[in-house]
Amino acid sequence: MVFLFYLLGGVALLSALMVVFSKNPINSVIYLIICFLAIAGNYILLNAQFLAVVHIIVYTGAIMVLFLFVIMLLNLNKENEPHKKLITKLAAIISGALLLFVLLGAAKGVAQIPFNENFDPEIGLVGRLGKVLFTDYMLPFEVSSVLFLAAMVGAVMLGKKDVKKI
Amino acid sequence: MKEITTVIQLIPLEHYVFLCLALFSIGMMGVLFRRNTIVILMCLELMLNSVNLLLAAFSAYRSDPAAQVFVFFIMVVAAAEVAVGLSILIMMKRNVNSIDINLLDKLKD
Numbered sequence: 522m523v524f525l526f527y528l529l530g531g532v533a534l535l536s537a538l539m540v541v542f543s544k545n546p547i548n549s550v551i552y553l554i555i556c557f558l559a560i561a562g563n564y565i566l567l568n569a570q571f572l573a574v575v576h577i578i579v580y581t582g583a584i585m586v587l588f589l590f591v592i593m594l595l596n597l598n599k600e601n602e603p604h605k606k607l608i609t610k611l612a613a614i615i616s617g618a619l620l621l622f623v624l625l626g627a628a629k630g631v632a633q634i635p636f637n638e639n640f641d642p643e644i645g646l647v648g649r650l651g652k653v654l655f656t657d658y659m660l661p662f663e664v665s666s667v668l669f670l671a672a673m674v675g676a677v678m679l680g681k682k683d684v685k686k687i
Numbered sequence: 688m689k690e691i692t693t694v695i696q697l698i699p700l701e702h703y704v705f706l707c708l709a710l711f712s713i714g715m716m717g718v719l720f721r722r723n724t725i726v727i728l729m730c731l732e733l734m735l736n737s738v739n740l741l742l743a744a745f746s747a748y749r750s751d752p753a754a755q756v757f758v759f760f761i762m763v764v765a766a767a768e769v770a771v772g773l774s775i776l777i778m779m780k781r782n783v784n785s786i787d788i789n790l791l792d793k794l795k796d
Contacts, residue, residue, distance in 0.1 A: 523697050530706045537710055537733055541717035546725050553729050560740055567695055567747040572758055576739075579762050584732065584769050591773050592725060595780050605722055617716025624708045628701070640696075641750040645743075653752045654759070665763045672767035679774035 526566055533559035547598045550588050557581050569645030695747060703744035710737035724779065724786040728772050735765050 536556040540549045557580045564573035592598055604610075643649060654662060710733060717730030739758045746754030776786060783790050 526698050526702070530702075533706070534709055534713070537713040540726070540729060540733065541713060541720055546723060549726050549729055553733065556733065557736065560736055563740055564743055567743055569743050569747060569755055572739075572743055572755055575759065575762060579766060580732070580736070584766060587769060587773060588725065588729065591776065595777065595786070597723075597725060597786060605720070610720055613716055613719035616719060617712050620715055621709060621712035624712065625705060628704045628708060644750055644752040645747065645755055650752055650755055650759075654756050657753070658756050658760075661760060665760060668763065668767055672770050676770045676774040679771070679778050 526563070529559045529562045529566070532556075533563070545598060546592050547589070550585055550592065553588075554581050554585050557585070564645075567645065568642050571645060571647045571650045700744065700748050704741065707737045707741040707744070710734075710740070722787050722789055724776050724788050727788060728769070728776070731772075732765065732769070735761060 533556050536552040536559065539552040540556065543549050543552060557576065561573045561576045561581075564570075564576060605613075714730045714734035714737065717733070718727050721727055721730070739761055742754045742758050742761075746752065746758075779791070780786055
């Protein structure tokens with residue numbers, strides 16, 4: 522079972538790299554869906570079942586469909602995208618690798634947190650999370666609905682046809 | 688079910704940290720690498736997801752459900768962000784007829 526973690530991690534890393542390097546935006550979306558499914562598998566491995574289900578519904582179900590919809594709507598699935606200069610690409614790769622290097626160096630040895638003595642494998646189940654969400658985090662939950670309302674109004678305003686030219 | 692709850696005790700937490708840091712770096716590299724705005728938005732999603740996975744891993748290892756609630760709120764914010772970001776992208780396509788991020792440098796001069 523342990524190898525499952527490494528398999529899912531490898532799939533996630535490879536498909537994340539393919540998101541960046543694939544030419545066609547449609548392929549990027551497909552690879553990102555594969556990456557998200559691998560991350561959802563990791564959630565199941567952590568026994569965070571609620572998060573796994575919500576992740577699949579929200580990300581692969583709603584957000585990626587939104588991306589695909591916009592790509593199809595604006596007819597962006599062409600490969601003649603202007604590319605950055607080679608030196609800029611090289612600088613991007615080098616700075617990404619350096620960031621990874623620094624972060625790994627910073628995190629090495631720090632994260633040796635032992636298991637909680639009273640380890641409870643059931644915290645990720647829907648009932649437990651629901652109790653926490655609707656008692657301790659009631660106010661943030663309600664405020665997030667206001668955030669959704671603001672985002673909805675903003676999206677409608679931005680998407681309207683007769684907006685002044687920028 | 689029983690098997691799943693025992694398997695995470697065999698994986699050191701460091702490996703989760705390394706995986707998430709690698710995903711985050713790939714996302715940042717993608718933001719710097721591409722000029723296509725829609726791919727840049729996707730790379731932002733990737734970075735958010737790597738942080739979510741890290742929070743969930745710490746939550747499972749510490750047996751603390753608060754972090755998983757926090758992941759839920761991050762997902763809410765990400766959904767709102769994508770809705771606004773994609774409508775900005777549609778505006779951009781309508782006004783400058785391109786989604787090249789390098790065209791948006793009007794604030795520079």
